[in-house]
Amino acid sequence: MILAASTASRQSRSSSLARIFLSRPIRVIGLAIIALYLFMAIFGPVIFPPSTALVANPAKVYQGPSWADPLGTDFQGVSVLAEIVLGARGVLMVGVGAAFFIVVVGVAVGLIAGFTGGIVDAILMRITDVFIAIPQFPLLLLVATILNASSPGLIILMLGLTTWGGLARAIRSQVLSLRERDFVEAARGLGLGTGTIALRVILPNMLSYVAMNFLVSITGAIYAEVGLLFLGVTPFTPDNWGVMLHEADSVAGALYTRKSVFYVISPLMAILLLQAGIIFILGGLDEVFNPRLRKTGATQ
Amino acid sequence: MNEIALSVRNLTIEFPSESGRIRAVDQVNLNLERGKIMGLIGESGCGKSTVAFALLNSVPSPGIIVEGTIEYTGYGNLLKMTPEEQRLFRWQHVSVVFQASQNTLNPLKRIEDQIRELAQAHRIRDVRVLLERARSLCESLRLDTRRVLNSYPHQLSGGMKQRVGIMLALLLQPEIVLFDEPTTALDSLSQESVLQIIREIHQKDGLTGIFITHDLGIVSEIADTVAVMYAGRIVEISPTARVFSGPLHPYSQALLDALPRLTGDPRAARGLPGSPPKVVGNVSACLFRDRCPRRMPVCDLAAPELKRVDESSMAACFLYSESEEANVHVKMH
Amino acid sequence: MRVVRRFGVSLLMIWMVMTITFFMIRLMPGNPIMDAYLSLLQQGVPSQEAMAQIHVLYDVYPNQSVLTQYVLYVWHLLHGNFGTSIVYAGRPVLPLILASAPWTLMLVSIGITISFFIGLFLGVLIALNRNTWFDNVMSQIASIFHGIPNYVTGFIFLYFFTVMLPWFPFGNIYGNTVTPGLNFPFIASVAYHSVLPIAAYVFGAFGTWTLSTKSAAVAVLGDDFIQADKIRGLTPGQQLDHLIHNSVLPLFTGFVLSLGMMFGGAVFIEETFTIPGLGYLIAQSTSQRDYPVMQGCFLLLSSAVILANFLADMLYSRIDPRIRV
Numbered sequence: 001m002i003l004a005a006s007t008a009s010r011q012s013r014s015s016s017l018a019r020i021f022l023s024r025p026i027r028v029i030g031l032a033i034i035a036l037y038l039f040m041a042i043f044g045p046v047i048f049p050p051s052t053a054l055v056a057n058p059a060k061v062y063q064g065p066s067w068a069d070p071l072g073t074d075f076q077g078v079s080v081l082a083e084i085v086l087g088a089r090g091v092l093m094v095g096v097g098a099a100f101f102i103v104v105v106g107v108a109v110g111l112i113a114g115f116t117g118g119i120v121d122a123i124l125m126r127i128t129d130v131f132i133a134i135p136q137f138p139l140l141l142l143v144a145t146i147l148n149a150s151s152p153g154l155i156i157l158m159l160g161l162t163t164w165g166g167l168a169r170a171i172r173s174q175v176l177s178l179r180e181r182d183f184v185e186a187a188r189g190l191g192l193g194t195g196t197i198a199l200r201v202i203l204p205n206m207l208s209y210v211a212m213n214f215l216v217s218i219t220g221a222i223y224a225e226v227g228l229l230f231l232g233v234t235p236f237t238p239d240n241w242g243v244m245l246h247e248a249d250s251v252a253g254a255l256y257t258r259k260s261v262f263y264v265i266s267p268l269m270a271i272l273l274l275q276a277g278i279i280f281i282l283g284g285l286d287e288v289f290n291p292r293l294r295k296t297g298a299t300q
Numbered sequence: 301m302n303e304i305a306l307s308v309r310n311l312t313i314e315f316p317s318e319s320g321r322i323r324a325v326d327q328v329n330l331n332l333e334r335g336k337i338m339g340l341i342g343e344s345g346c347g348k349s350t351v352a353f354a355l356l357n358s359v360p361s362p363g364i365i366v367e368g369t370i371e372y373t374g375y376g377n378l379l380k381m382t383p384e385e386q387r388l389f390r391w392q393h394v395s396v397v398f399q400a401s402q403n404t405l406n407p408l409k410r411i412e413d414q415i416r417e418l419a420q421a422h423r424i425r426d427v428r429v430l431l432e433r434a435r436s437l438c439e440s441l442r443l444d445t446r447r448v449l450n451s452y453p454h455q456l457s458g459g460m461k462q463r464v465g466i467m468l469a470l471l472l473q474p475e476i477v478l479f480d481e482p483t484t485a486l487d488s489l490s491q492e493s494v495l496q497i498i499r500e501i502h503q504k505d506g507l508t509g510i511f512i513t514h515d516l517g518i519v520s521e522i523a524d525t526v527a528v529m530y531a532g533r534i535v536e537i538s539p540t541a542r543v544f545s546g547p548l549h550p551y552s553q554a555l556l557d558a559l560p561r562l563t564g565d566p567r568a569a570r571g572l573p574g575s576p577p578k579v580v581g582n583v584s585a586c587l588f589r590d591r592c593p594r595r596m597p598v599c600d601l602a603a604p605e606l607k608r609v610d611e612s613s614m615a616a617c618f619l620y621s622e623s624e625e626a627n628v629h630v631k632m633h
Numbered sequence: 634m635r636v637v638r639r640f641g642v643s644l645l646m647i648w649m650v651m652t653i654t655f656f657m658i659r660l661m662p663g664n665p666i667m668d669a670y671l672s673l674l675q676q677g678v679p680s681q682e683a684m685a686q687i688h689v690l691y692d693v694y695p696n697q698s699v700l701t702q703y704v705l706y707v708w709h710l711l712h713g714n715f716g717t718s719i720v721y722a723g724r725p726v727l728p729l730i731l732a733s734a735p736w737t738l739m740l741v742s743i744g745i746t747i748s749f750f751i752g753l754f755l756g757v758l759i760a761l762n763r764n765t766w767f768d769n770v771m772s773q774i775a776s777i778f779h780g781i782p783n784y785v786t787g788f789i790f791l792y793f794f795t796v797m798l799p800w801f802p803f804g805n806i807y808g809n810t811v812t813p814g815l816n817f818p819f820i821a822s823v824a825y826h827s828v829l830p831i832a833a834y835v836f837g838a839f840g841t842w843t844l845s846t847k848s849a850a851v852a853v854l855g856d857d858f859i860q861a862d863k864i865r866g867l868t869p870g871q872q873l874d875h876l877i878h879n880s881v882l883p884l885f886t887g888f889v890l891s892l893g894m895m896f897g898g899a900v901f902i903e904e905t906f907t908i909p910g911l912g913y914l915i916a917q918s919t920s921q922r923d924y925p926v927m928q929g930c931f932l933l934l935s936s937a938v939i940l941a942n943f944l945a946d947m948l949y950s951r952i953d954p955r956i957r958v
């Protein structure tokens with residue numbers, strides 16, 4: 001019964017998904033922004049083949065916008081737009097990967113701690129507490145320096161390992177409160193096992209929270225990743241927004257000339273715009289999972 | 301007839317919601333005589349508290365008073381006063397004992413400091429006199445005076461907070477006090493003493509008030525007249541004795557029938573099946589008709605208005621307006 | 634009793650952080666000490682001498698067992714010996730940190746205070762105008778600025794107000810014509826140099842305070858006593874006072890924690906504006922792999938945060954009568 005009800009509501013969810021996201025201009029803008037980034041990440045190298053687009057051209061150093069280079073050129077004469085577009089894939093991959101890691105670990109630890117209780121719970125929560133107490137970014141700096149990691153996989157691992165604590169604790173406390181609710185009691189009454197209840201009954205009820213955390217974690221991970229590159233902690237990868245900032249700050253003399261404005265501002269705007277896109281659709285996501293928030297509740 | 305202290309005309313209050321603007325209070329008219337207590341009864345959700353809040357022009361958001369006047373004799377229409385005039389009018393001239401008094405105290409301040417704030421807000425210079433009055437009120441409310449004034453709200457029990465709420469309501473000696481289920485949170489002993497105090501102040505100082513409650517026993521003890529509300533409308537106003545001996549409106553009768561009698565078979569108490577409708581927009585039929593044992597054809601055609609039935613009572617029911625019924629019939633042809 | 638227990642837990646956590654950092658540096662794949670030792674050997678340095686050099690740098694002998702190293706490490710820490718810097722040739726870590734701290738503490742504490750009050754103001758204003766266009770616009774703006782990394786605001790302020798519009802000085806925390814000390818030109822110069830970094834910090838932080846204030850104030854506005862205040866005829870000022878007082882309480886812990894975080898400096902801002910504070914020290918030591926300094930900064934910061942947590946816990950019961958025991 002309970003499982004049936006939850007699948008039924010999931011179906012009605014997807015049918016009204018489009019309506020919810022298209023109902024407000026701001027969400028449409030958010031979706032458009034995210035689509036743009038996905039497009040850059042997927043088709044970037046097709047539009048700007050790195051072998052030709054990233055070649056230095058001393059004749060074109062720090063030029064203003066033109067038809068050929070809509071965002072001007074950098075200190076080597078490379079098109080800034082090409083650098084931004086080509087940077088999207090790496091940045092997004094690490095951001096999404098790290099967010100995925102955070103959500104999986106956070107939810108797993110939270111669910112296990114909340115459901116088993118007792119000594120397992122106590123141990124898991126002590127560990128979580130330490131991870132929460134240690135300031136995240138400095139820890140990340142330390143780990144990144146030691147590992148000297150350049151592979152995306154390791155960076156994802158690093159970002160994930162330093163950040164999962166907050167979500168784990170939040171999930172645990174949600175589990176504790178959901179456990180007492182009627183429908184969970186009912187599921188238990190039906191003789192469903194603890195694992196089944198955790199995954200099929202409790203988890204769906206936290207989906208909205210988890211999904212929103214996933215999105216917010218993406219931006220958090222991107223900030224951190226770009227920040228590490230900016231500080232020059234993680235090794236140089238040619239096409240990344242953070243590297244652009246690092247070079248602007250320390251190599252290219254960009255901070256001494258007004259001509260570099262597009263070069264300096266573009267990577268920052270790329271980060272801000274993605275953040276804005278994600279923020280804009282968060283409200284819609286909230287509505288998808290919490291029908292109470294919907295303005296036009298009558299159609300339900 | 302006595303002097304009128306408060307007169308409400310055409311009071312209508314709506315709460316915007318997803319399914320339209322819910323009309324919580326619809327065209328309410330009532331007169332409150334000076335020195336008298338009016339009981340206000342009716343099912344949960346019929347709009348009693350909303351009326352009380354409206355009398356101070358403080359309907360909880362998102363509610364709005366869409367129509368009506370609230371005329372305090374000697375002061376004029378509350379709704380026409382400036383915000384500052386309204387602020388000073390509240391509590392000095394009319395106060396409330398809240399339905400959920402437990403939660404109406406600022407958790408971060410001692411009771412005594414809350415009294416000082418009240419003095420400051422109402423420009424009372426001599427705080428000592430006010431505190432003295434608070435002490436004597438506490439005493440008559442059977443509160444441990446010193447302890448209570450020095451306590452933070454969380455250090456008091458629910459019943460104590462409720463009585464602090466009553467103390468605060470009486471503190472500035474307002475002419476009118478609105479009691480919204482003031483005794484619901486109390487044990488029967490405290491309940492009795494609270495009623496005793498209200499009765500005393502009523503008799504000694506000529507307190508005027510509205511007493512909202514679900515306890516018809518208390519109404520019969522304390523009220524001079526009784527107003528019966530149903531789905532946001534007043535359906536009957538009668539002297540208390542009449543309501544208990546032979547009410548006019550079928551709904552009033554139903555409320556009485558639902559009361560378990562001390563004498564006789566408890567199973568004789570009859571509940572009223574169904575529930576009151578949520579009203580959106582204008583009403584074009586009697587709202588009680590689906591639950592009414594004395595439904596007539598005319599009840600589907602128009603909403604009965606509150607009309608004087610005789611010199612002491614009013615009712616909103618076609619049973620008492622033959623001519624109106626005739627009118628409707630004429631219109632139909 | 635509770636105080637003692639909580640303090641004990643805090644010390645335990647500091648010890649855990651200490652231990653984790655130690656083993657992280659020593660046991661991770663890129664063990665820097667072993668690396669340094671091996672590279673010295675490769676350069677043809679005799680092993681005895683390499684070992685001595687490593688000892689000078691890291692305060693350990695590579696051939697000691699990890700456990701011995703650990704005990705020595707804790708022993709030295711307890712005596713305030715955080716080791717010696719590699720980059721700042723042989724200077725002890727602790728004085729290095731102490732010399733950087735004042736600038737950071739000044740900048741960040743001002744930044745935290747300003748952003749906190751801006752956030753408080755905006756958050757209450759948004760809550761009072763819930764579901765209006767003001768709420769919609771300001772909440773989105775605050776969400777975008779919430780968690781925005783400081784390098785974004787730092788870069789934008791730096792570039793626009795020193796390069797595009799050369800209104801403010803660039804680099805360091807005072808001009809090179811003034812002499813440090815309690816004299817007016819020096820203080821004026823510091824103030825002038827601080828404007829942009831503080832502004833950058835405030836823009837990076839006010840969104841978070843705005844959002845937390847808003848959610849706290851919205852909750853308080855739903856409480857019965859706020860409605861009752863109005864009905865009791867309290868003045869708008871008194872009502873606002875109650876609202877703010879009750880909304881600030883949930884922010885208190887975060888505020889004290891951020892004061893603890895202060896010891897991490899504003900890494901990005903100090904790096905962008907080249908301010909010789911803790912953040913700059915951290916950034917420099919990380920990019921040059923100056924482990925002793927990194928480790929010292931990290932330990933100091935973690936301890937500050939853990940102790941701030943403890944402090945917040947203890948102080949909270951003083952500002953909220955409901956918690957008082």
Ligand SMILES: Nc1ncnc2c1ncn2[C@@H]1O[C@H](COP(=O)(O)OP(=O)(O)OP(=O)(O)O)[C@@H](O)[C@H]1O
Nearest residue numbers: 315322324343344345346347348349350360361362
């Ligand atoms: N904050 C609100 N938002 C929306 N609707 C409300 C709100 N407060 C009251 N209402 C509407 O007003 C109606 C009357 O509520 P009110 O609190 O006046 O009832 P009541 O007669 O005092 O009930 P009770 O005996 O339970 O106290 C309710 O049925 C509800 O539809």
Ligand SMILES: [Mg+2]
Nearest residue numbers: 348349350399
């Ligand atoms: Mg009520």
